[in-house]
Amino acid sequence: MKICIACGMPMQEAAEFACGDTGKDYCVHCARPDGSMQSFEEKKAGMIQFIIKTQGFDKKAAAQMAESSMKKLPAWKEYFV
Amino acid sequence: MQSKRQLQKESTRKKIIEAAYKVYAGQGFTAPTAAIAKEAGVSHGTIFVHFSSLEELQCYLIQDFGNTLGLEIHCLAETGSNTEELLKAHLNALAKHENFYIRLIAEKSLLPEDTQMAFANIQSIMAYHFSKVIEREGQNQAIKNIPLHLMFNTWMGLLHYYLLNKDFFSPDQPLLLRYGPELIGTFAELIKK
Numbered sequence: 585m586k587i588c589i590a591c592g593m594p595m596q597e598a599a600e601f602a603c604g605d606t607g608k609d610y611c612v613h614c615a616r617p618d619g620s621m622q623s624f625e626e627k628k629a630g631m632i633q634f635i636i637k638t639q640g641f642d643k644k645a646a647a648q649m650a651e652s653s654m655k656k657l658p659a660w661k662e663y664f665v
Numbered sequence: 666m667q668s669k670r671q672l673q674k675e676s677t678r679k680k681i682i683e684a685a686y687k688v689y690a691g692q693g694f695t696a697p698t699a700a701i702a703k704e705a706g707v708s709h710g711t712i713f714v715h716f717s718s719l720e721e722l723q724c725y726l727i728q729d730f731g732n733t734l735g736l737e738i739h740c741l742a743e744t745g746s747n748t749e750e751l752l753k754a755h756l757n758a759l760a761k762h763e764n765f766y767i768r769l770i771a772e773k774s775l776l777p778e779d780t781q782m783a784f785a786n787i788q789s790i791m792a793y794h795f796s797k798v799i800e801r802e803g804q805n806q807a808i809k810n811i812p813l814h815l816m817f818n819t820w821m822g823l824l825h826y827y828l829l830n831k832d833f834f835s836p837d838q839p840l841l842l843r844y845g846p847e848l849i850g851t852f853a854e855l856i857k858k
C-alpha cells in the first residue's frame with residue numbers, strides 16, 4: 585500500500601490519491617486545486633487548522649504537532665536538516 | 666538475500682519488541698530494561714545492541730503501535746459508513762492492546778517529548794476519520810449542531826475515563842469488551858438529533 589509522502593495517510597482507493605491518479609505519491613488532501621502538491625507552508629498551515637478544528641487544541645501546541653509529524657515524512661526532509 | 670546471521674538478529678529484535686510490549690503493558694513505562702531482557706530471554710546488553718537507548722526503544726514501540734492502530738482505523742473507517750461503525754472500529758483496534766494503551770494514556774508525561782508527539786499524532790488520525798463521518802452525517806441532518814472538536818473530545822473523554830478507571834469498572838476482564846457497546850450506543854444517542 586502507498587503512503588502519502590506529504591501527510592502519511594495510507595492510500596488505497598483511487599479517490600484517495602491526488603487527482604484520482606494512483607501513480608501520484610501524495611494524497612487528495614495534499615494536492616492544490618490544480619493537482620500539484622502543496623508547499624511546506626501550505627501543508628503546515630492546513631494541518632494546524634485541521635488540528636484546531638477537530639480537536640480544539642491551542643494554536644502553539646497544534647503547530648508543534650504539525651511539525652513533529654512533518655519531520656517524519658519524506659516530502660519535507662530538507663526542511664528539518 | 667539475508668544471511669543466517671541477519672535473520673537471527675531480526676528475530677532477536679522482534680523478541681525484544683514483543684517482550685517490551687508485554688512488560689510495559691503489565692508494569693508500565695518505568696519497568697526496568699532488565700525485566701524486558703528477562704521476558705525476551707536475552708542478556709541485558711543485547712537490548713542495547715538493537716536499540717541505542719531506552720528512549721529509542723520506547724519511541725520505536727509507540728510509533729509501531731501508532732502505525733498499526735492508524736492503519737487499522739483507516740482501513741475499517743473506509744468501510745464503515747456511520748458513527749457507530751467508526752467507533753466500533755476504534756474500540757476494536759484499541760482492544761487488541763488495551764493494557765498497553767491504558768499505560769500510554771496514564772503515563773504519557775513520563776515519556777520523551779518526541780514520543781508524546783508521536784502519540785498525539787495517532788489521536789489526530791482518529792480525529793480525522795471522526796470528522797469525516799460526522800460531517801457526512803451532519804449533511805443528512807442526523808446529528809446535533811455541536812462543534813466538531815467538542816464532539817470528538819467528548820468521545821475521547823468518555824473512553825479515557827473508563828480506561829483510566831479500569832480497576833473500578835472492570836478489574837478482572839478486558840474493559841472494552843465489557844463496556845464498548847454501551848459506550849458507543851450512549852455516545853451515538855447523545856449526538857443524534
Ligand SMILES: [Zn+2]
Binds near residue numbers: 590611614
Ligand atoms: Zn497527504
